[in-house]
Each structure stands twice: as structure tokens, then as C-alpha cells.
Amino acid sequence: MKKLKKVLIKPSTSSGLFDRVVSILEQAKMNVVRSVNNNMVVAYWLIGREIVQELQGGKERAEYGKQVVEDLSEKLAKKYGSGFSPTNLWYFRQFYAAFKKRIPQIFHPMGGESVTAKKFRPLGGEFLHRFHPNLAWSHYRALMRVKNENIRDFYEIEALRCGWDKRSLERQISTLFYERLLKSRDKSAMLKESVSNKVQPVDVLKDPYILEFLNLPNLPKLHESRLEEALIANLQKFLLELGKGFSFIARQKHIRIGNKDFYVDLVFYNYLLKCFLLIDLKVGDLTHQDIGQMDGYVRIYEEQFKVSGDNPTIGLILCSDKDDSIAHYSVLKENKKLFASRYMLVLPDEGELRKEIERERQLIENTSSTSF
Numbered sequence: 001m002k003k004l005k006k007v008l009i010k011p012s013t014s015s016g017l018f019d020r021v022v023s024i025l026e027q028a029k030m031n032v033v034r035s036v037n038n039n040m041v042v043a044y045w046l047i048g049r050e051i052v053q054e055l056q057g058g059k060e061r062a063e064y065g066k067q068v069v070e071d072l073s074e075k076l077a078k079k080y081g082s083g084f085s086p087t088n089l090w091y092f093r094q095f096y097a098a099f100k101k102r103i104p105q106i107f108h109p110m111g112g113e114s115v116t117a118k119k120f121r122p123l124g125g126e127f128l129h130r131f132h133p134n135l136a137w138s139h140y141r142a143l144m145r146v147k148n149e150n151i152r153d154f155y156e157i158e159a160l161r162c163g164w165d166k167r168s169l170e171r172q173i174s175t176l177f178y179e180r181l182l183k184s185r186d187k188s189a190m191l192k193e194s195v196s197n198k199v200q201p202v203d204v205l206k207d208p209y210i211l212e213f214l215n216l217p218n219l220p221k222l223h224e225s226r227l228e229e230a231l232i233a234n235l236q237k238f239l240l241e242l243g244k245g246f247s248f249i250a251r252q253k254h255i256r257i258g259n260k261d262f263y264v265d266l267v268f269y270n271y272l273l274k275c276f277l278l279i280d281l282k283v284g285d286l287t288h289q290d291i292g293q294m295d296g297y298v299r300i301y302e303e304q305f306k307v308s309g310d311n312p313t314i315g316l317i318l319c320s321d322k323d324d325s326i327a328h329y330s331v332l333k334e335n336k337k338l339f340a341s342r343y344m345l346v347l348p349d350e351g352e353l354r355k356e357i358e359r360e361r362q363l364i365e366n367t368s369s370t371s372f
Helices: 015-057 062-080 086-099 137-143 149-162 166-174 177-182 224-233 235-242 288-304 324-328 350-369
Strands: 105-107 246-257 260-270 275-285 314-321 338-344
Touching: 015 062, 015 086, 015 137, 062 086, 086 137, 137 149, 137 166, 149 166, 149 177, 166 235, 177 350, 224 235, 224 260, 224 275, 235 246, 246 275, 246 288, 260 288, 275 288, 288 314, 288 338
Parallel strands: 275 314, 314 338
Antiparallel strands: 246 260, 260 275
């Protein structure tokens, strides 16, 4: 009889095990990156503090400060290479000045009592809190250009909640997201670090919406279908402009009113509001017919699509121009489920945008104080 050979069979690694190990390693790499980023942010804050203290303790002359920073830059470049140009060192100084209240205490890494950052120079092993590891130096570079501390805190919180990258954060700042969202509401309530269960549609919707990312011509002959197609093609950016909590549901959603068929341009769901948002796109002036049509859409959507646990459906008419008198003498004034906002296809400069926001704020205040 022939002697049978023993065949060694290698056990195969299950894809499930491999995927889990990869997940662990990838998470570890991300943690390392976040830790490095956070440590560098803290280091830049400390360097900025040292520069401020050196200049305050020396001569308060521009030439003196310039010489101090240039000498420091030259020495650091010899020891550490690039990254410590005079411009960057001045950024560190600006960073500390913007966030000097951020870190009230320094903690020894081995435990023990904390010491106040203002009284002691940094030790090599000190550990500083309150700069979030999910935000990199590029985020703080954008944030420190916001002069108002409360507004700066708001953008930092929103960047964390929404996962904004540097470019997204810069866009929100440049388009005055804070002012557009909160022009007529309680700003202090929106600065809380936890999302309130009492959030209302008026706390989420904005006016105007800035849609410059569509790259569409700002022409009166622009067709609504083209605007809709551009929004769908740029859905991720549009969701960012809409704000927190929105997810896309449908385009040209069919609803039936009596024997007639209608189509809602865009439908979203907001998990913070726990309700559907219907959007109707209008090129041109807002009319009473537009408002009545959206009112009908909302009522029918409530009956046909809302499920148990959902809050009332809200309707938003996005129009290129909004007549103040139409908005005032219509159901928009009293109906808390219907809204109209302007959209702008060209990014205006900050001064123009501030004037637009202030004009809208005054309109809201005048309307709320008027009784019939």
C-alpha cells in the first residue's frame, strides 16, 4: 500500500477577524494623529503665551517686538527646521491672545495639585486641557480670526458637532452663518453645548441661504428645474448650508390633492426637529399663490406621510426675492409651519450681507410688534 502523505492545511483567517483587526489599527492611527494635533495646538498656545509675556515684560515698541520674534524664529529654524517663520510665530501670539481664557489650569501629568497658567512658566511635562483633539491647528487658525468671543465659541462648537473640515468652517464664517441663523433669536441659548429638546424650526432655518457653490448665473431667466438639478448635484454642500440634522429624502415627491397631482421639489428630514422639511424652489418674487400652494403641500404631507412620533411637517419656500408686504400680510406671519427665505447665488461681501441680515432682523422686530 502506498503511504499517504500528510497535507498541511493552513487555517484561513476569516474576513470578520481581519476587518476587526484593521478597524482597531485604523482607530489607533486616528487616535495618534488626533493626539499629535492636539499636542501641537497646545504647544502653539504656549509659545504664543511666552511671546506675549516676553513682549509685555520688555519694551512696548514695534521694532523691539519684531526683533524678538525674528531672533526667536532664526534660532528655532536652526534647531527644528521649517515651521517657525516670523509669520507663524506672530500667528501663535494671535492664537494665545484669542484663546487666553481657554486654559485656566495646568495639570501635572503624574497627578497632584493643579497650578494656574498665569502664574507659572510651562514645564516640559505639563498637560493642558480644553482644546478638542478633533480640531486641528487649521481650525483654530480660522477661529482666531473671529473677534467676538461668543461667536467664536459658537463656531467651535458647531465645527465639532457637524464635523466641519477647515474649508467648511471658513465658508460658514465668511457667509456669516451665526448672524443668519440667529439674527432674530436668543443667541445665548444656541451657545449651550448640548442640543436642547425644545429646538424649534425657527432655530434651524436661515435667511438668506448662500448658494454660491452652485456656480449658476444670477439671472432672472434662470429656470427652477436648473436650480433644482444644481442643488441635487451639489447635495453635500447644500446639506451643509441647510444646517445641522438634515438628511435628503426625495426629489419631486409626488402628492395628490383631490384629483390633481403635485410634486414637491425637495424633501428632507431633520432628526433634531424630528420632522419633514418640504422645500419649494421659486425663481422670482414670492407670491400669495406660492404660500397657499406650500400650505396645501404641508397639510397633505401630514396626512399621507407623517408617522407616529414625528413633529409637524414644515414648509420652506426658497425664492430669489421676498416681498416684505407679501410676507407680512399672509399666513407666513402666524403659521409656525410655513417659512420663506431668500437664496443668493452670488456670495456678497461681508458688508452687503450684514446689511441684508440687519434689514431682515428689523422687519421681523417690526412685524412682531405690530398688532392687527
